Amino acid sequence: MAQRRHIQRNARPLFALSAIAAALVAPQALAQTAQPAQTAQQESATLSTVTVQDKAQTPTAPYAGGQVTSGGRMGFLGDKDIMETPFSVITYTEQFIEDQQATDITGVIARTDPTVFTSGIAGESNEGYSIRGFTSSINDVTLNGLAGMAPYYRSSPEMFQRIEVMKGPSAMLGGMLPKGSVGGSVNLVTKRAGNEPVTRLTTSYSGQSLFGGHIDLGRRFGEDEQFGVRFNGVYRDGETAVHDQDRKATLASLGLDWRSSRVRLSADLYRSNDHGNGLTRGLGLAAGLAIPTPPRPTVTWNPPWAFFDTVDKGVMARGEFDISDQLTAYAAAGISKTAFQSNMGTGNIINAAGDFTINFSGVSDEVERKSAEVGLKGRLRTGDVGHQFALNVTHYSEDYLLRGFRNSLGATGWTTNIYNPVWGSNPGTTYPALTRTETGMTSFGVADTMSFLQDRLQLTLGVRHQSASTDSYLASTGARTSTYDKSATTPAAAVLFKATDKLSVYGNLIQGLSQGSTAPATAANAGEVFPPYKSKQMEVGAKLDLGNFAHTVSLFEIKRPSSYTDPATNVFAFGGEQRNRGVEWGFFGTPVRGVRLMGGVAYTDAKITKAAVAASEGKQATGAPKWQGKLGAEWDVPAAPGLTLTANANAASKRYFNATNTLWVPGGTTFDLGARYATKAAGYPLTLRASVTNVANKAYWSQANFGGLGLGAPRTLALSASVNF
Numbered sequence: 001m002a003q004r005r006h007i008q009r010n011a012r013p014l015f016a017l018s019a020i021a022a023a024l025v026a027p028q029a030l031a032q033t034a035q036p037a038q039t040a041q042q043e044s045a046t047l048s049t050v051t052v053q054d055k056a057q058t059p060t061a062p063y064a065g066g067q068v069t070s071g072g073r074m075g076f077l078g079d080k081d082i083m084e085t086p087f088s089v090i091t092y093t094e095q096f097i098e099d100q101q102a103t104d105i106t107g108v109i110a111r112t113d114p115t116v117f118t119s120g121i122a123g124e125s126n127e128g129y130s131i132r133g134f135t136s137s138i139n140d141v142t143l144n145g146l147a148g149m150a151p152y153y154r155s156s157p158e159m160f161q162r163i164e165v166m167k168g169p170s171a172m173l174g175g176m177l178p179k180g181s182v183g184g185s186v187n188l189v190t191k192r193a194g195n196e197p198v199t200r201l202t203t204s205y206s207g208q209s210l211f212g213g214h215i216d217l218g219r220r221f222g223e224d225e226q227f228g229v230r231f232n233g234v235y236r237d238g239e240t241a242v243h244d245q246d247r248k249a250t251l252a253s254l255g256l257d258w259r260s261s262r263v264r265l266s267a268d269l270y271r272s273n274d275h276g277n278g279l280t281r282g283l284g285l286a287a288g289l290a291i292p293t294p295p296r297p298t299v300t301w302n303p304p305w306a307f308f309d310t311v312d313k314g315v316m317a318r319g320e321f322d323i324s325d326q327l328t329a330y331a332a333a334g335i336s337k338t339a340f341q342s343n344m345g346t347g348n349i350i351n352a353a354g355d356f357t358i359n360f361s362g363v364s365d366e367v368e369r370k371s372a373e374v375g376l377k378g379r380l381r382t383g384d385v386g387h388q389f390a391l392n393v394t395h396y397s398e399d400y401l402l403r404g405f406r407n408s409l410g411a412t413g414w415t416t417n418i419y420n421p422v423w424g425s426n427p428g429t430t431y432p433a434l435t436r437t438e439t440g441m442t443s444f445g446v447a448d449t450m451s452f453l454q455d456r457l458q459l460t461l462g463v464r465h466q467s468a469s470t471d472s473y474l475a476s477t478g479a480r481t482s483t484y485d486k487s488a489t490t491p492a493a494a495v496l497f498k499a500t501d502k503l504s505v506y507g508n509l510i511q512g513l514s515q516g517s518t519a520p521a522t523a524a525n526a527g528e529v530f531p532p533y534k535s536k537q538m539e540v541g542a543k544l545d546l547g548n549f550a551h552t553v554s555l556f557e558i559k560r561p562s563s564y565t566d567p568a569t570n571v572f573a574f575g576g577e578q579r580n581r582g583v584e585w586g587f588f589g590t591p592v593r594g595v596r597l598m599g600g601v602a603y604t605d606a607k608i609t610k611a612a613v614a615a616s617e618g619k620q621a622t623g624a625p626k627w628q629g630k631l632g633a634e635w636d637v638p639a640a641p642g643l644t645l646t647a648n649a650n651a652a653s654k655r656y657f658n659a660t661n662t663l664w665v666p667g668g669t670t671f672d673l674g675a676r677y678a679t680k681a682a683g684y685p686l687t688l689r690a691s692v693t694n695v696a697n698k699a700y701w702s703q704a705n706f707g708g709l710g711l712g713a714p715r716t717l718a719l720s721a722s723v724n725f
Helices: 012-024 040-046 094-100
Strands: 071-073 079-081 089-093 129-131 134-136 160-167 184-190 198-206 210-221 227-239 246-259 263-277 283-285 307-324 327-349 355-382 385-405 414-417 433-452 457-474 480-498 503-514 533-545 549-565 572-589 595-610 627-636 643-652 668-681 684-693 701-703 709-711 716-724
Touching: 071 089, 071 160, 089 094, 094 160, 134 184, 283 709, 503 549, 549 595
Parallel strands: 283 327
Antiparallel strands: 071 079, 089 160, 129 134, 160 184, 198 210, 198 716, 210 227, 227 246, 246 263, 263 307, 307 327, 327 355, 355 385, 355 414, 385 433, 433 457, 457 480, 480 503, 503 533, 533 549, 549 572, 572 595, 595 627, 627 643, 643 668, 668 684, 684 716, 701 709
């Protein structure tokens, strides 16, 4: 995962990145563009599709360079080519996922996308990232379009053939996400057996002694190869680059599919386990203290016996039936279960010397989630107007049991130091049941994309009605503590104009939905239930496809309400608001033969426009950098066939630590270097990969997922070898 290194308060490295990228894609360079260059490994994997862009290909076919696809998924509207998508979408391919050697989804989507920000902290119990300046919950990641079916806290990427990222709110396209993320959404697409058999074994090493193995098997059977099986198994165990921090992960997934001329059926089953010791938690800061100098990056602020452990299990099925050449019906359903247990220390820095107090608390969660959707999608023409219509119904339910404890060391806790922490023995814990929460969400959506002027002008109109209910209970007595049952309607409109075959311009108005709250018992209006609150996005953009290299530019504004209790009246209400405005430039593809580039620059002004405390109004939202710039480059060395050199640069400006913007962590830039070599061993294709992240081993502050200060990951070496049999 790319990290950040300290810089001055300005964002000069960002402009340096954009200047480098601009020089590499200057018109004189583009004039030299030939067929997209491939490594030997990529040629064996994608030669049939990675050619000069063919508009007859499906949107999920790899774009030139093989790192992203030619289009993306627009919720229940289905797959669309990038030049016909009136939203900002990017989809990463199986090849790109493998080459990153990532151990979670964040390590893929935050690699080169300047709109995605992640803390870079190693050893947290869950993935964490923000999109367009808004925190996105990992619980909102969908799996094959179904909410709640992906692992609850972390997803190992080996079972996925595509990772799709859509920027901005998307309630109309797929329904309200369970945790209400509005900055963007992530969808994971599971692997399927291809036309060619796959038998791939990968071994890996990273950190100090983290060893792993991954086996990927795919076969098709039957006279017409109508039945497919894809299995992925993963095992990793050992010590990370952080001192006394151990990780263990296992995954077993099975993807089944059957296809005929009109019917497509599929099923997915998986079980994963994610375990960590000596994990990282954020540290608070006592009032009046300045942010201290960061310690060495290999330090952790939890003892080796502090841990988290997650077990996820899921099963889902999908079916599609072509009623005619113009009309398709589909249905999908799934169930997932998660068991999570932890014992984590949370500390607070108490003086300028770096002393901090720490106490331990933990949870033992059980979550069961069910998800389903049914729908129709089709095409028709009315005179000169083409229609691509879609309608669907979604349902999601969640049963969440929380057990937990606090202050396991008593009122005093431990006192130690951030530069040289000293730990005692495990005090031991029990996990009494606390609360049970039952959530249900149902939605009905309909949309139509109308095409005019020989399909050059496209207008999409849609609407979705969403109902949400929640009941909370005391686990000890079963007494209901709160209830919630509300609904809302979210319309959307988008327009796209294909000015030429290479240039499209677009705009959209779309909303996001997040479940409203119930006024707390301490408020004057205690018990008042609020309807789902709406986030609103306005966006305009342009997409330029030069055949082998593409640019995207977008300007957006997102307004998200927030709740607070008025200090003067003690009335709880949705009177707060955060407004994010930004401009983004991204690029991907092969500008010249043998070179692949992906990255961009994003500016996001995340401002608190309404707040309970007047001093916070007009301030930058905490944890959100105004500037981000990323550049990923690959070069196939002409003098050494099969050898590819890789490099990444990741820069971000300062992030404010408090709501009044008087404390901040500095911005910075980190650099990563690597190489791949595709060859043969005993006649079998072999790919060797090596990478070093945070090459300078720079110590830098970041902000943890659960709040507080955290340390960015130290310099980390990763090695892997993949052989195809």
